[in-house]
Amino acid sequence: MSIYNGKLIVVEGLDGAGKTSAAKQILKILRYYGIVNVNIVRDPGGTPLSEMLRLLITGKFNYNIDEPTNYAELFMLYAARVQLIEKFIKPKLKKNYWIISDRYYLSSYAYQSGGRCINDQILKFLDNMILHGVYPDLTIFLDVLPKTGLNRVKNNNTKLDRIENESLTFFYRVYNYYKKLVKFNKDIICINANQSLSIVNKEINYYISKWLMKIM
Ligand SMILES: Nc1ncnc2c1ncn2[C@@H]1O[C@H](COP(=O)(O)OP(=O)(O)OP(=O)(O)O)[C@@H](O)[C@H]1O
Ligand SMILES: [Mg+2]
Numbered sequence: 001m002s003i004y005n006g007k008l009i010v011v012e013g014l015d016g017a018g019k020t021s022a023a024k025q026i027l028k029i030l031r032y033y034g035i036v037n038v039n040i041v042r043d044p045g046g047t048p049l050s051e052m053l054r055l056l057i058t059g060k061f062n063y064n065i066d067e068p069t070n071y072a073e074l075f076m077l078y079a080a081r082v083q084l085i086e087k088f089i090k091p092k093l094k095k096n097y098w099i100i101s102d103r104y105y106l107s108s109y110a111y112q113s114g115g116r117c118i119n120d121q122i123l124k125f126l127d128n129m130i131l132h133g134v135y136p137d138l139t140i141f142l143d144v145l146p147k148t149g150l151n152r153v154k155n156n157n158t159k160l161d162r163i164e165n166e167s168l169t170f171f172y173r174v175y176n177y178y179k180k181l182v183k184f185n186k187d188i189i190c191i192n193a194n195q196s197l198s199i200v201n202k203e204i205n206y207y208i209s210k211w212l213m214k215i216m
Contacts, residue, residue, distance in 0.1 A: 004093030006037075007215075008134065009208075010104040013142035014175060015164050016149030016156070017193045018200055022142060023100045025201045029208045035098055039088075042102040044080035047087045053080040059162030070116040074123075077108055082130040089134055104136060106181055111163070114177025115170050138211055140204070141182050142193035146171035149193075 009026060011019045023040045030038050044054040053076050055061040056068070068076065081104075092099055105127055113120040144152075146168060153164055182190050189211075191203045 004090065004134075005096045006093035007098045007137045008089065008093065008101065008104075009098070010101045010106070010136040010139045011142065012103060012106050012110070012139060012178065012188075013193060014144055014146055014149040014171060014178070016152035017142035017144040018152075018197065019102045019142060021197060022140065022200070022204055023102050025204045026100050026140075026208055029205050030098060030100075033209075033212055037096060038098045038100065039092060040100045040102065041084065041088060043084055043104050043107065044077055046084040046089075046101075049087075050080040050083045053077075053083075057162070070112070070118055073116070074108070074112050074118060074126075077112065078126050078130060081105065081108075085130060085132070085134050093134070101136075104139075105131060106139065106178075109181060110174045110177045114180075115166070115174040117173075137215075138208075139185075139188045140207065141178060141188050141190045142200070143178075143182075143190050144193040146175050 011022045011026070013019050020042075027038055027040060030036075042054075043050075044057055045051050052061075056065065057073060057076050057080070059065075089099055089101075105123075108123055109120060112118045113123055150164070150168070150171065153160065157164075182188050189207050191200060191207070193200055195203075
């Protein structure tokens with residue numbers, strides 16, 4: 001629960017789960033209910049520095065750089081996230097804005113702890129240092145099978161980024177960690193994202209409406 005006036009809605013899931021599509025759908029339904037001060041952001045990203053770090057993390061930076069180690073990747077992600085929180089999310093929430101974030105801290109548990117096998121106690125320590133009460137008011141997990149998600153990404157892009165190029169076993173570790181998070185956190189809304197986009201959108205509308213009725 002965030003301590004500010006605005007609300008923070010987070011969309012989580014594997015690559016190709018439909019997070020970006022879902023963020024746009026959530027924006028639409030919020031507008032339908034008259035909530036117009038809404039921003040969509042992505043993590044990593046959302047500020048010039050964080051977007052620059054995103055390029056480094058995804059290997060899209062235009063220089064030949066050396067492959068980041070797992071810890072270098074982790075710290076770049078946290079640097080991008082703390083910048084996003086302090087420079088964008090907190091000031092916006094204070095001004096009553098609603099924010100829809102395409103990924104947030106749980107992505108690090110799934111990818112860095114699940115995928116890269118980094119001890120999750122390190123992530124908890126870093127979260128204590130940087131989140132400062134800026135927890136999501138609502139988290140939606142789009143549950144897509146790794147192969148289905150990756151096929152969507154491949155059909156969508158000609159060139160895969162550094163993370164998308166990881167092995168299927170990597171994505172299964174990420175997926176299993178997400179499933180564990182959902183299992184132990186009943187507040188996370190889990191939507192079967194293997195279904196068609198129109199069904200997923202209907203479920204998003206349903207859950208967002210239900211949540212709005214509860215909090216408004
Ligand atoms: N439920 C769905 N069924 C079929 N195709 C979908 C579905 N959801 C999204 N797509 C399509 O799959 C592609 C990836 O969707 P989207 O960009 O929303 O996913 P994402 O989770 O944001 O992916 P990424 O991790 O690459 O950012 C897009 O072409 C989108 O139109
Ligand atoms: Mg996306």
